[in-house]
Amino acid sequence: MRTQVAIIGAGPAGLLLGQLLGKAGIDNIIVEQRSPDYVLGRIRAGILECGTVQALERAGAAARLHDEGLPHEGIELSWHGRRHRIDLHALTGRKVTVYGQTEVTRDLMAAREALGARTIYEADGVSLHGFDGERPLVRYRKDGSTHEIACDYIAGCDGFHGVSRQSVPPASMRQFERVYPFGWLGVLSDTPPLADELVYASHERGFALCSMRSRTRSRYYVQVPSSERVEDWSDERFWNELRSRLDPQAAASLQTGPALEKSIAPLRSFVCEPLRFGRLFLAGDAAHIVPPTGAKGLNLAAGDVASLSDALTARYRDNDPAALDTYSETRLRRIWKAERFSWWMTSLLHRFADADGFSSRIQQAELEELVGSEAACRALAENYVGQPL
Structure with a gap:
């Protein structure tokens, strides 16, 4: 097979890149292991x-998002038994939209099918070759046979554990990482959300987040040690722990129900530099990971592939490689800002x-600064809503 751009990974980053390239008339094939x-x-x-x-x-791929997504103009911070609202829209003129990543992926899959673009699922043994020269090649196995895709460029959008970054010689890159000693135990339930906006709770027992997927489906998280096992958490234990970390009014109004899904997500910060290796470009979780506290993971990935699609379009349409040449430097500036905020x-x-007593008091003082200073609130709000792509 022959294509212009081979995309590794059919998550939201790979699918969005494929769709943007397809809309620009650039042929692409997505290869996905799962x-x-x-x-x-x-x-x-x-x-x-x-x-x-x-x-x-x-x-x-935004029609259903506009119909079903929930625009949010603020968030709430909770500690010491009180909640404090930060008005994102008043401070920045922008807002965020709550719309599950699963739904984003579903919409992009449907848009790609409508475009008639090709996605190869359940591709085993994917390997990348020749990206340090002018004839990159993607090889994989499917249905008992080995297949090859010749291409001009490869986009590695296959996540932190994917083959794309692992194909780069270690001496050619630097990796920066911080692994946190805790994770988020998350529960998805068909229950009304606790509040109209997200509630971020800081409590002596640990962090908690009250979020939602829709007006009838909620997503809740509590901080747990990284050694915890999800099997040790019954629904009852989870709900009791969540209540203990909320303010009294929120705890009393929390509606509980059976967990549709329960999992523990580890937290880490990670950046790979650079993002370009010859004709291989990294994007999304293949290039960087952020803890989910700042809601930056999917948004960083979208920024990566929007920039990469523009750069590839300029290369094919105008024979201008300048944006490809600066892709890594440009994106890393934005990535490190998001890493800092997260x-x-x-x-x-x-x-x-x-943490010692001094650290705890500094944390408390910083929370008090947020509710007492418009400048501090504005800094949080500007980072949370993000800058234009």
Whole structure:
């Protein structure tokens, strides 16, 4: 087979890139190790910045988002038994949209099918070759046979554990990582959300987040040590722990129900530099990971592929490689800003086992600064809603 761009990974990053390229008339093939049902089964957050919504509009995959997504103009911070609202829209003129990543993926799959573009699912043994020269090649096995895709460029959108970054010689890149000593125990339930907006709770027992997927489906999280096992958490234990970390009014109004899904997500910060290796470009979780506290993961991925699609379009349409040449440098500036904000939000709201009394007082003072200073609130709001792509 022959294509212009081979995309590794059919998650939201790969699908969005494929759709943007297809709309620009650039031929592409997506290669995915898993089945479509497996890809759709990944439960992830869904706080979309305006720039991500605009990218989905460009991709022709935003109709259902506009019908079913929940625009949010603020968030709430809870600690010491009180809640404090930060008005994102008043401070920035922008808002975010709650729309699950699973639904984003579903919409992009449907848009790709309507476009007639090709996706190869359940591709085993995917390997990348020749991206340090002018004739890159993707090889994989399917239905007992080995197949090859010759291409001009490869886009690695296959996540943190994918083959794309692992195909790069270690000496050619630098990797920066911080692994946190806790994770998020998450529960999805068919219950009305606790509040109209997200509630971020800082409590002496640990962090908690009250979120939602729709007006009738909620997503809740509590901070747990990284050693915890999800099997040890009954529904009753989870709901009791969540209540203990909320303010009294929220705890009394919380509606509980059977968990539709329950999992523990580890938290880490990670960046790979650079993002380009010859004709291989990394995007999304293959290039960087952020703790979910700042709601930046999916939005960073959307920014990566929007920039990469524009750069590839300029290369094919105008024979101008300048944007491809600066892709890594340009994106890394934005990535490190998002890494800083996600680290800061995580440090602000979570409890660290090794924290001393001084650290606890600094954390409390910073929370008080947020509710007492419009400038501090504005800084949080500007980072949370994100900058235009």
